[in-house]
Amino acid sequence: MKSTCLTGVMFWLVSCSTCQTDKYEGIDASNVSVFLLDPHSETLYLGARGSIMALHASNLTRKHPPIKWEVSGSEEMSCSYKTQKKEDCGNYICLLEFLKNKTIYVCGSYAFNPQCAFMDPATFSLMMDGDKVKTVSGRGKCPYNPRLSHTAVTADGVLYTAASTDFMDTASDITRATDPPNRRVRMYKSNKWLNEPKFVSSALVKDGHGGDTIYFFFTENAKEYKFYTNVRVTRVARICKTDAGGSKTLQDNWTSYLKAQLVCRDKVQSYTLLSHVSPLEHRVGDPSSTHFYALFTSQWDGEPVSALCVYSLADISKRFATGGFWDMKTGMSVPGPTTRPGKCEFDIQTGQVYNSTVMPDMVLQFVKEHPLMSHSVDTVPLLVRRGITYTRIAATNMSNTDAAVLQLGTDQGELHSISIVGRNVSLLNEIAITTLVEPINNILIHQGHALVSSPSAVSRVLVEGCIVYRSCEMCARAQGLECTWDVKESVCVAKSAQSPVQNKSEDPLKECGTGEGRCSPLVKELRVRRGLVVLLPCVHLSPLSCVWEHPPGRHTRLLHSHLVVTVSSDSTGLYSCRCPAQSDGSGIGKLCLTASYQLTMEEPCINASKLEASVLRQPVVIFTVFVLGVLIGVFVATVFLKRQRCHSQLTPLEDRNCSGSKEGHAEPGPNCFMNNDE
Numbered sequence: 001m002k003s004t005c006l007t008g009v010m011f012w013l014v015s016c017s018t019c020q021t022d023k024y025e026g027i028d029a030s031n032v033s034v035f036l037l038d039p040h041s042e043t044l045y046l047g048a049r050g051s052i053m054a055l056h057a058s059n060l061t062r063k064h065p066p067i068k069w070e071v072s073g074s075e076e077m078s079c080s081y082k083t084q085k086k087e088d089c090g091n092y093i094c095l096l097e098f099l100k101n102k103t104i105y106v107c108g109s110y111a112f113n114p115q116c117a118f119m120d121p122a123t124f125s126l127m128m129d130g131d132k133v134k135t136v137s138g139r140g141k142c143p144y145n146p147r148l149s150h151t152a153v154t155a156d157g158v159l160y161t162a163a164s165t166d167f168m169d170t171a172s173d174i175t176r177a178t179d180p181p182n183r184r185v186r187m188y189k190s191n192k193w194l195n196e197p198k199f200v201s202s203a204l205v206k207d208g209h210g211g212d213t214i215y216f217f218f219t220e221n222a223k224e225y226k227f228y229t230n231v232r233v234t235r236v237a238r239i240c241k242t243d244a245g246g247s248k249t250l251q252d253n254w255t256s257y258l259k260a261q262l263v264c265r266d267k268v269q270s271y272t273l274l275s276h277v278s279p280l281e282h283r284v285g286d287p288s289s290t291h292f293y294a295l296f297t298s299q300w301d302g303e304p305v306s307a308l309c310v311y312s313l314a315d316i317s318k319r320f321a322t323g324g325f326w327d328m329k330t331g332m333s334v335p336g337p338t339t340r341p342g343k344c345e346f347d348i349q350t351g352q353v354y355n356s357t358v359m360p361d362m363v364l365q366f367v368k369e370h371p372l373m374s375h376s377v378d379t380v381p382l383l384v385r386r387g388i389t390y391t392r393i394a395a396t397n398m399s400n401t402d403a404a405v406l407q408l409g410t411d412q413g414e415l416h417s418i419s420i421v422g423r424n425v426s427l428l429n430e431i432a433i434t435t436l437v438e439p440i441n442n443i444l445i446h447q448g449h450a451l452v453s454s455p456s457a458v459s460r461v462l463v464e465g466c467i468v469y470r471s472c473e474m475c476a477r478a479q480g481l482e483c484t485w486d487v488k489e490s491v492c493v494a495k496s497a498q499s500p501v502q503n504k505s506e507d508p509l510k511e512c513g514t515g516e517g518r519c520s521p522l523v524k525e526l527r528v529r530r531g532l533v534v535l536l537p538c539v540h541l542s543p544l545s546c547v548w549e550h551p552p553g554r555h556t557r558l559l560h561s562h563l564v565v566t567v568s569s570d571s572t573g574l575y576s577c578r579c580p581a582q583s584d585g586s587g588i589g590k591l592c593l594t595a596s597y598q599l600t601m602e603e604p605c606i607n608a609s610k611l612e613a614s615v616l617r618q619p620v621v622i623f624t625v626f627v628l629g630v631l632i633g634v635f636v637a638t639v640f641l642k643r644q645r646c647h648s649q650l651t652p653l654e655d656r657n658c659s660g661s662k663e664g665h666a667e668p669g670p671n672c673f674m675n676n677d678e
């Protein structure tokens with residue numbers, strides 16, 4: 001082992017040498033982009049650059065040899081004249097969806113000339129037309145440029161897509177896209193309907209009577225803010241599944257298209273840029289229980305920030321069903337015609353679903369000019385994290401309650417688990433999925449496992465059930481999920497499985513026998529040297545600020561809720577962080593002691609042995625546990641250090657029952673780095 005001493009560098013990252021994950025890394029394909037799961041055959045299909053793969057969903061081993069579908073040399077040539085990035089001229093698979101007849105529709109960017117093909121899942125082969133792959137145009141289904149975002153969803157085997165439709169990315173469309181016999185319906189071309197959109201997600205919502213709706217989530221330029229140009233806002237738009245286009249006006253164009261702004265804002269700021277959305281039907285079979293879990297970032301911050309907002313289908317539908325329409329000419333809200341546009345749901349009175357062909361011409365003329373609802377759908381974030389960029393979210397229900405468990409993927413290849421019970425948010429787990437620093441681009445929950453991909457790796461991690469929480473402290477955090485620590489067996493179990501006569505205290509952390517409670521963390525001793533820059537973590541999930549108490553001295557500064565100390569002779573002493581107790585956005589509650597450190601002086605840097613210690617190994621607070629995260633401003637250091645994992649000599653040895661744990665642990669980083677390739 002080689003050890004290097006550095007001083008004055010801070011870092012903070014997760015490591016996961018003990019995580020039990022099935023991996024399929026270094027796959028003989030790069031640029032993994034899309035997932036499609038067939039739950040019946042337990043097959044996970046993967047789209048990548050120039051190839052499609054089929055893996056067993058249960059162990060990520062290969063089921064068939066990959067299908068190659070690449071562009072020819074001449075096609076690549078002519079493409080490379082048109083674009084700067086020659087490598088983008090490959091066939092980047094962007095879409096994999098089941099059609100009605102169980103064929104899989106496969107689309108790729110095909111050297112800036114999107115094409116779609118048909119795949120037979122039984123033989124795992126593409127349909128041929130002579131000796132060539134049978135293709136149809138993929139325009140509007142895949143963007144020309146593989147780096148642009150797009151979204152697709154099927155409703156009863158019929159494909160709906162949202163993508164840019166030209167080489168220069170100047171036009172976009174939301175269409176019902178599969179070929180005849182389905183009627184192709186498009187967007188009416190107007191910048192009132194779409195204005196430089198970036199498509200993020202889409203979802204089918206059934207109403208049980210055929211009045212299904214398709215939802216699209218995207219960001220676009222707001223036309224309604226007259227004085228600010230280029231303000232990006234997040235929208236939810238919807239169309240009726242039965243919309244076949246108008247008969248005279250809006251022929252072959254959507255007649256039911258409506259959109260509204262989604263607002264995610266706390267007292268501090270607005271989070272306006274949508275990153276991803278995951279729908280969750282909390283009570284299966286009851287579509288009205290659907291909620292959309294949406295990840296946002298801010299367009300103004302120079303540093304990464306991620307916020308989670310949850311929108312109920314009820315709130316969104318209400319906005320579309322009863323709200324006024326925004327009139328661009330007057331900048332005011334207008335009530336709209338008596339026959340209300342975009343009313344998709346089955347009407348009990350008339351016994352009808354939406355029928356676009358019988359919509360009065362006057363109504364369609366109104367629709368053309370007034371696609372935007374005058375009021376937004378507003379919520380307060382449930383979670384705000386600074387220094388972290390989340391890229392993907394997958395929400396799952398817990399035992400038919402309103403509780404949800406979320407898997408969040410970061411741009412650094414990490415997977416974070418979060419539970420939401422009422423408005424209480426707990427960070428349960430953070431692990432590094434790949435050894436590469438790459439954004440997570442797919443998360444799919446299958447049989448209690450998260451199937452996760454980044455462009456060059458696929459992994460499978462157990463994420464459901466109390467058994468996932470390996471220590472008493474982690475289990476305590478999962479209390480909202482009806483988990484409880486079985487002291488005798490040293491295992492986290494479901495509450496119902498436990499004998500009911502148990503005297504459980506209010507604060508399950510107290511039962512872990514470490515003397516630690518929710519607002520009484522253990523004091524961590526840190527031995528530091530003069531000149532060192534030490535980061536004292538104080539993890540906090542809400543935007544309300546925390547307060548630090550520390551010895552008088554000028555060598556401290558705040559980094560979000562954390563404290564950065566440049567160690568000098570007067571730096572020794574007690575450092576305590578107190579944060580508002582609740583994350584429910586209802587105002588500042590009591591302050592809760594969240595983290596506490598004792599700094600003492602220590603000899604110069606010596607050889608560090610493999611200390612698996614971590615300040616953050618101890619759960620700090622039930623709702624605010626460890627952050628990982630990557631410190632802003634030290635990206636470079638982070639990237640560098642991902643490979644050179646360091647075990648700090650500065651933190652006390654307190655490797656508590658974590659061996660074999662799946663727990664990812666953050667290592668706040670003082671000064672010694674070593675290359676220990678385990």
Ligand SMILES: *[C@@H]1O[C@H](CO)[C@@H](O)[C@H](O)[C@H]1NC(C)=O
Pocket residue numbers: 030031087088092146147455456
């Ligand atoms: C494909 O992967 C390569 C190497 O990982 C990367 O450099 C490139 O940017 C990727 N291309 C796209 C379109 O994402």
Ligand SMILES: *[C@@H]1O[C@H](CO)[C@@H](O)[C@H](O)[C@H]1NC(C)=O
Pocket residue numbers: 056058059060061
């Ligand atoms: C993976 O799972 C499939 C089916 O579930 C099984 O047939 C196969 O043998 C498994 N492979 C390995 C290596 O475990």
Ligand SMILES: *[C@@H]1O[C@H](CO)[C@@H](O)[C@H](O)[C@H]1NC(C)=O
Pocket residue numbers: 099101103118178179180
């Ligand atoms: C399935 O449907 C598509 C069009 O919707 C068609 O092109 C394809 O040939 C069909 N596949 C089979 C096996 O019938």
Ligand SMILES: *[C@@H]1O[C@H](CO)[C@@H](O)[C@H](O)[C@H]1NC(C)=O
Pocket residue numbers: 242353354355356357358
């Ligand atoms: C819409 O109305 C027309 C004319 O009344 C009728 O022919 C058509 O079947 C209706 N479509 C739906 C989806 O109800």
Ligand SMILES: *[C@@H]1O[C@H](CO)[C@@H](O)[C@H](O)[C@H]1NC(C)=O
Pocket residue numbers: 283284396397398399400464
């Ligand atoms: C989610 O709900 C479904 C149906 O109600 C149920 O079968 C499933 O077990 C639930 N998931 C969990 C993790 O409880």
Ligand SMILES: *[C@@H]1O[C@H](CO)[C@@H](O)[C@H](O)[C@H]1NC(C)=O
Pocket residue numbers: 421422423424480
């Ligand atoms: C949220 O947390 C508070 C404080 O710990 C607790 O009193 C309350 O019951 C929790 N709410 C839910 C819905 O679990």
Ligand SMILES: *[C@@H]1O[C@H](CO)[C@@H](O)[C@H](O)[C@H]1NC(C)=O
Pocket residue numbers: 503505
């Ligand atoms: C339960 O705990 C309370 C307070 O923590 C204590 O007063 C009581 O005696 C305990 N009861 C049992 C049966 O242990």
Ligand SMILES: *[C@@H]1O[C@H](CO)[C@@H](O)[C@H](O)[C@H]1NC(C)=O
Pocket residue numbers: 001606607608609
């Ligand atoms: C440094 O670590 C190596 C390997 O753990 C050990 O052999 C060596 O003696 C250590 N050096 C010092 C100065 O402690």
Ligand SMILES: CC(=O)N[C@H]1CO[C@H](CO)[C@@H](O)[C@@H]1O
Pocket residue numbers: 186187188189248249250251252253
């Ligand atoms: C009647 C009408 O407005 N038709 C439009 C439907 O959409 C296409 C493509 O966007 C337009 O070319 C038509 O004018």
